[in-house]
Amino acid sequence: MSSEDSVEATSGVQDNPVPERLVGDLPTMYCFETCPFCFKVKALLGSRGIAYSKVEVDPTFKNQLKWSDWRKVPIFVDSDGTQVNDSNHILHYIDAKNGSLFPRAGEDPEQDRWMEFSNNVLGKSIVAVIYASYWTSVRALDYVTKVDRFSRTSRLVNKWLGAVIMRMVGKSRAKMFDLPPRENLEFQLDKMSEGIRGGFFGGEQPNGADYANFGILRSMQGLNGFDIVEGHPVISAWYGIMMQKSGV
């Protein structure tokens, strides 16, 4: 295969290290400020006290990811240049290198199930609520106007065009569920509560499912629909403890 051929992007640990993508010689995360999947990783890094650099990627054009075949955030580049793609893979990679405090993928079906739930159900449920109207979408994207590294044009396009795009994504996510967006999120939080036993999905200590689902909900804080999380009898208490543990 010639180097011109396109390479299929894969999740997980990549074969080719990219030490040139590190910032300040620290583990570096490529992310969007409000990305739910990125918050999973920020929560785990925070709870383990791992110092890292962040590269803010512009959500519309993703100019800062031109070097990568994997065109989504988060991408984690470890201090030795190891590139890891996809949030759940990154959680496992970081935990495995820092004490292995929770089971690896395939070792605990319940943890696997709730980590998948974070992507397939919870992540999609919150998007339908956050981007429920054009104006709630503008509110969610307002942060781009404060990213100093983005040009003025990029800030404007990302906010106003980004809101149109995300409103469309919100609509398509809403169609995936039988209930309207707010009611669906309440329903999913009830379902999630069934997995939290002894304080956490992991029992007495958080496991990958705690970081995965907490990260998703943390990305909603300050945005449309976060009152649903705050008002939930089980999830609000768990959320508060996860926030303290992770410091995000």
Ligand SMILES: N[C@@H](CCC(=O)N[C@@H](CS)C(=O)NCC(=O)O)C(=O)O
């Ligand atoms: N399964 C991936 C999903 C990542 C994802 O969809 N990230 C969004 C941001 S929240 C993204 O990069 N979207 C840009 C795109 O898909 O082009 C993960 O868990 O990391």
